[in-house]
């Protein structure tokens with residue numbers, strides 16, 4: 579393990595292969611997909627979705643089946659798509 583300090587000044591220990599600062603990474607994930615609960619967020623991130631516009635790669639019924647996605651999450655995603663005039667994939 580090596581001691582590292584990221585550009586924002588967080589100290590952390592990491593093996594040499596991965597130098598991502600865990601504090602910055604947590605912060606980054608927190609800012610992604612605003613409005614969604616953590617399980618739903620994790621489900622979207624697991625499918626490579628980091629912003630609502632990425633959802634267009636999937637259909638509504640696909641997304642609704644993912645573990646962690648409930649009715650509320652689908653509603654929030656839909657609201658965000660509508661707000662940005664992005665339709666669900668058919």
Ligand SMILES: [Zn+2]
Pocket residue numbers: 584585586587588599600601602603
């Ligand atoms: Zn950091």
